[in-house]
Amino acid sequence: MHGRLWRTGLVVVLLLVWIIPGHAHAADSNWRKVVDKIDNTLQQALETYDKGDVAEAKTQVNNAYYGPYESGQMEKAVKYNISSKRNAIIEEEFRLIRKSMTAGAPKAEVKRQMSKLVDMLQEDAATLSKSDSSPFGIFFSSLVIILREGIEAILVIAAIIAYLIKSGNEDKVKIIYQSTLVALGASVLTAIGLKYLFNISGASQENLEGITMLLAVAVLFSMSFWLIGKADAKRWKNYIEGKIQTSITTGNTLTLWLAAFLAVYREGAETVLFYQALVSGQEKVGVSMIGLGILVGALALIVIFMIIRYGSLRIPLKPFFIGTSILMYYLAFVFAGEAITELQAGYMVSATTISGFPIISFFGIYPTVESLIAQGLLLLATVIGLVWYAATSRKGVGKPEGKHMLG
CATH class of the missing domain: 1.20.1250 (Growth Hormone; Chain: A;)
Incomplete structure (x- = not known):
């Protein structure tokens, strides 16, 4: 039984190695570019919010999180190369932006929160780039x-x-x-x-x-x-x-x-x-x-x-x-x-x-x-x-x- 478990485990390891390289995408290798995408999406959300469409603005903030941050693999990279606590803080910042929009906060306040989030992400991008080097x-x-x-x-x-x-x-x-x-x-x-x-x-x-x-x-x-x-x-x-x-x-x-x-x-x-x-x-x-x-x-x-x-x-x-x-x-x-x-x-x-x-x-x-x-x-x-x-x-x-x- 132990021999079968060992062999099966090795097969799974080799399968993981085979799966992963075949689907790598170089576009996400530069974490600063990922942060730029997040920033651009947040700026669109800010403009939408300024026009009075709160629901759409919150959707765009979600797009920044689920798109560049999560699908762009930065969430997982932050969680493992920096800390789970740091990732939780970043997620909380996204939530606070949506919460401010729901509460009808002034545009300047929402903009300040977005700038704070982007600055934090830039710091993380620099850290991730070093860890990848x-x-x-x-x-x-x-x-x-x-x-x-x-x-x-x-x-x-x-x-x-x-x-x-x-x-x-x-x-x-x-x-x-x-x-x-x-x-x-x-x-x-x-x-x-x-x-x-x-x-x-x-x-x-x-x-x-x-x-x-x-x-x-x-x-x-x-x-x-x-x-x-x-x-x-x-x-x-x-x-x-x-x-x-x-x-x-x-x-x-x-x-x-x-x-x-x-x-x-x-x-x-x-x-x-x-x-x-x-x-x-x-x-x-x-x-x-x-x-x-x-x-x-x-x-x-x-x-x-x-x-x-x-x-x-x-x-x-x-x-x-x-x-x-x-x-x-x-x-x-x-x-x-x-x-x-x-x-x-x-x-x-x-x-x-x-x-x-x-x-x-x-x-x-x-x-x-x-x-x-x-x-x-x-x-x-x-x-x-x-x-x-x-x-x-x-x-x-x-x-x-x-x-x-x-x-």
Whole structure:
């Protein structure tokens, strides 16, 4: 199984290398030209706004974001070569311009906001140009992308596999590997479809990613509490005895399969799109360095997976379950904030900005009421769940979780 996984992973890496170079477009290699396009579109929006057509002006601001900034690959380049926080700030500036137009702000105020945004983008363009300038810089950017995206997925997969082994269900590990391989293939096909086959708008892409992340939140959150419920030795003994009497079926492992699939699928599709951004306009040497970064990163992820996969088996049962539960909850919390920001970018969810509120990308915290409410609800559900768990534990309830996730 490990040999097939290794070979399949290598095939996917080679497929990514093949897909990306064939569709590079040199027009986007100069980030300053991308910023100039954004500036021109914003100036058109300002003129439209001055004429009194607020709706059309806001549409043109959206065009500047979804066109040159997003489709021109600058959004992804900023996110990975500078920081996710910087990208969130840029997105917020676009929102503030639209908000000012809606409020009927004076033309001078809207113009000032646009100038501020363009100045920030020019700074980012200069930074991106420097990061693109050397073969090592290109290699490093490529390596960081696959490591950053892959590690999150690996943490989820390795934790699930370790649980199956600890629970005496090693024969079900193959289901998780199958889910991972299906997700890898689906990621590549989805990215290709979004980029080249389907005429899907930038807003629709944002909404699709947001919905996928919300599904991941639900699955990871449920798994987090399920694992906490098994940390107690007596509860675990009851669970294992139940499994001796009733074997686990493939159908009952659906939740675990889905968790692995969503973890890989969500990261995989985005990874392909990020590489498309990185390769834009690169010469042959640059493309080779990107390919090398992908290969080295893929091999590093395999090593990381093996370390986590086998190292976790040596951790005592209770610390392992509690630690894994915390990890799952952390990812659910981060995804909740990021999912709402994606849906806000796609206009599926409104965005009410909190002025002066910090952006903490490590925890997926962004300065909008809606994203904070989503994470607040998750925290509230956690508090209620923990109180309920503590209450049932004191009463000596053996199986407070009701139906098992696996049977």
